[in-house]
Amino acid sequence: MVTIKVGALADSGDLYPFIPLIEGKIKPEGFNLEIEVIPTVQCVNEKVLKREVDVSVPSAAMYPYIQDYYYIMSNAVASAVDGITGMPLLSIKEMSLEDAKKSRLIVHGPNTTAFTLYKLLVGRYGKLVIIERVLDEIKGLGKEGDLLVAVHEIKMMYALRKLGIKTNVITSMWDMWKKISNNVPMPMGMVVVSKDLGKDIAIKFKEVYEKSKKYAEKNLQEIIPKDVEIMSEVQKADLDKEIVEKTIWADIQEYNVPEDNVIKGLQTFYKLTEERGILPRVNTLDII
Structure with a gap:
């Protein structure tokens, strides 16, 4: 068998x-x-x-x-199909999308969809930082990296609040995706x-x-x-x-x-x- x-x-x-x-x-x-x-x-x-x-x-x-x-x-x-899991781009400090293109970007891995969407929709970044685990990503924000694509958004936002970390939402992959894709999933x-x-x-x-x-x-x-x-x-x-x-x-x-x-x-x-x-x-x- x-x-x-x-x-x-x-x-x-x-x-x-x-x-x-x-x-x-x-x-x-x-x-x-x-x-x-x-x-x-x-x-x-x-x-x-x-x-x-x-x-x-x-x-x-x-x-x-x-x-x-x-x-x-x-x-x-x-x-x-909506902004519930919109993959927001988060930073500790206030920054514009142009600032993001010069910053240290945290992602789960080099072949992840989140990183691919970032390259497609935003394009540039200053340095790539790979942190594989979700909770470790949060701890690295503001230390190892300046911004991250929050793949597990609900879990991420909850953990951030629990840790008392306030973040700035620069944009989201979903908001940019729906414009470039004609709103397909x-x-x-x-x-x-x-x-x-x-x-x-x-x-x-x-x-x-x-x-x-x-x-x-x-x-x-x-x-x-x-x-x-x-x-x-x-x-x-x-x-x-x-x-x-x-x-x-x-x-x-x-x-x-x-x-x-x-x-x-x-x-x-x-x-x-x-x-x-x-x-x-x-x-x-x-x-x-």
Whole structure:
């Protein structure tokens, strides 16, 4: 029997669809699952690039580099459709967008969607600072870097308030994206499945993932405590149940954008980034 290696990302919104599978609430038929929880999106991107996992949740910006080896699951592309997850550009000091272009920029990793959107929509920065973990990003703001793209916006804003750190919102990726894209969804992350498994197995995994996702969304009060437990263990940090719940609710919206709109967002994202020489060309969106 085939064993599928799953690398679930330790972020509340990306993790919740996998929890019923982790907990055995939903059981696959015809294949086994070997699930590990990966701490950061940068780690996920690296594992997918090296093809160390069969299923994972890389940045949308990684797809051009892995398009020959992975399918995109149509029911698992996180896409922003409003400012709820707008990826604001935050700084400690008041600064203009022109000031930002000369400042030290904090991002999760070099191939993240956040950094790619920054390059597409803002362009320049003074120095790039890579801080992979969300809470470490906050601690680095004003010390290691002057500004950051707040990917996990709800979690980020909550943590900043808890720490008593006041920030200045310079702009947001969403506000700039909707103007340049004609208001199509803004891709962020996606679940991909290895083509080495074959299309039939890939589709079977997609169906099981959908069952798991729906179970999680219908039983959030059962899922959230496990989400907090896994996240706290992997991130080695105390996480507030309320903020995890709010993060999941925001991501439920992102993971349930109609497929036609998701595809428009992906096509626009890859077209614009190729035209600007930011990402390689996507030959075909291989979506299952």
